[in-house]
Amino acid sequence: MPGFNNPQYWNYQNSTIDEITKKIYSSNYTSYDQRTELIRQATVLGVNESVRIFLAAKIDPFVANKNVDGVINDFGGGITGRFTPINSRTGDSTLKIGVKQIYQGAWNPVGGLSDAYSKNIWDTLNDPGIFKDPYSGQNFPVRQKWSVQTAGPQNKLDVPPDAINWDPTQQKWIQMGAGKKATSKITYDLQWSNWHNGQKMDMDDVLYSVYFTQEWGT
Structure with a gap:
């Protein structure tokens, strides 16, 4: 505003x-x-x-070769969304994408990408837990399924005393202890695969994400 x-x-x-x-x-x-x-x-x-x-109001034109199958025309963003490069098929397994690049910010997947051109590349290099349907805008699972238990917004749930969180002051994982409350509880069923170097994903990767946020966001 x-x-x-x-x-x-x-x-x-x-x-x-x-x-x-x-x-x-x-x-x-x-x-x-x-x-x-x-x-x-x-x-x-x-x-x-x-x-x-x-x-x-501007109209953005998008062009695709008629020999490319699987182009997804997102109602909100056209064909430049993450689904087109992931879903497209060509005769020789090579997809060439041209970009009229005006500017480019720093490549910063931690702090965030500041331009659409970097974001288009980044979207093809990672899988989110959930994503929005390009036609309806509704969330759907990609790498995780989930169930939600909530008491909110008026009430609270008991947090298990053996639940853990990273303490940046003590530099270690600590148990939350008795008496802690939360508005909601989400249980995730994660779909693992391999990293780019062949290393298998596991729960340590999830814990690292929690650690990183608590350590550097505090």
């Missing part, structure tokens, strides 16, 4: 929109229908406020 939360700038404020969107952002709702209604309210208020008025 105007001002970008920079205190030196004038910042757009709307307490009603803030209240609604904070509920959406923090998952402070109790049902799918309530979430849908919050999004509807925020959308109507945002349009009525007309903070930004778009004067032009």
